[in-house]
Amino acid sequence: MFDTSLSRRAVLASAALFALQARAQGNWPARSIRLVVPGPAGAGSDIFARMIGDQLQAVLKQPVLVDNKAGANGLIGNDAVAKAPGDGYTILMSPSSAIAINPVIQPKMPYDTQKDLVPVAQVGAAGILLVAHPSTGFKSLGDMVAYAKAHPDKLSYGSWGSGSTGHLVMEGIKAHYGIAMPHVPYKGVAQEVTDLLGNNLSVGFVDIASPVPHIRSGRLIALGCTGSARGPALPEVATLTEQGYRFDADGWYGVFAPAGTPREVVVRLNQEINQILAKDEVIKQFAVQNMARPPLKSADQFAATVRQDIDTWQRMAKLAKLRVD
Structure with a gap:
């Protein structure tokens, strides 16, 4: 036999729970x-x-x-x-x-x-930044590409992880220019920038913000940026599109x-x-x-x-x- 009292209790309990949830949402954040x-x-x-x-x-x-x-x-x-x-x-x-x-x-x-x-x-x-250690002598995307063509598999590049935007962009650059550069994936930008500053890594794609102080101090060289426009803090850094490799997605x-x-x-x-x-x-x-x-x-x-x-x-x-x- 169907227990109507139990059914009513379940309905009342559900209604009370709904009311409590609604009240909790109304008081968000508590x-x-x-x-x-x-x-x-x-x-x-x-x-x-x-x-x-x-x-x-x-x-x-x-x-x-x-x-x-x-x-x-x-x-x-x-x-x-x-x-x-x-x-x-x-x-x-x-x-x-x-x-x-x-x-x-x-x-x-x-x-x-x-x-x-x-x-x-x-x-x-925004886009992302391609940077290099000053010891490379690179000043632009073209400099990096020329070196990589002359020294296949000798120039490694870093990104903040497999599947990162930096990884995607550089693999496109490699295919476009026919160059071979091994990928070094990091767990995050901070570790990558540390290795770039210590010259344990020569070039890499990094985020748009965190390396700015190091670029201004001359400890890193910005070779270019992706995206539809130059960054407001680094207006002198040309986009990759301006340098001949179109990547204007933000x-x-x-x-x-x-x-x-x-x-x-x-x-x-x-x-x-x-x-x-x-x-x-x-x-x-x-x-x-x-x-x-x-x-x-x-x-x-x-x-x-x-x-x-x-x-x-x-x-x-x-x-x-x-x-x-």
């Missing part, structure tokens, strides 16, 4: 928020995450705690967020390469990028949340982050870090950008025959 950065301290994603996080905790009235989880071109940190509860208390600051390229080169992804991560807000749009950093995060939390985060990005002081800070004025997009507009860029970058990765080293 505690600290974890902002996962899939890179080491000092890398580009870390710099912009802390910049945004400091401002975000002021307006949300709750601590925003940066949690660095570096390695595997962002796979480790992104996976942690993809598997986190969708309660609004764990968010991610990811570079575009970790979102778009990992699914192509990783033989077995531990999560589904487009199903398990919800786009919240775009944070900037990368970005983006804030994501786990699937299941309430829509109202996503919208609130998007609005607060966009208000932060529109501040004059933040625009100036971005320029100092070599990032152009950030675009302001709704969560839905950013989601459309993510879908488009996943298609574009994965197509380029397949053409470059990118693989995990």
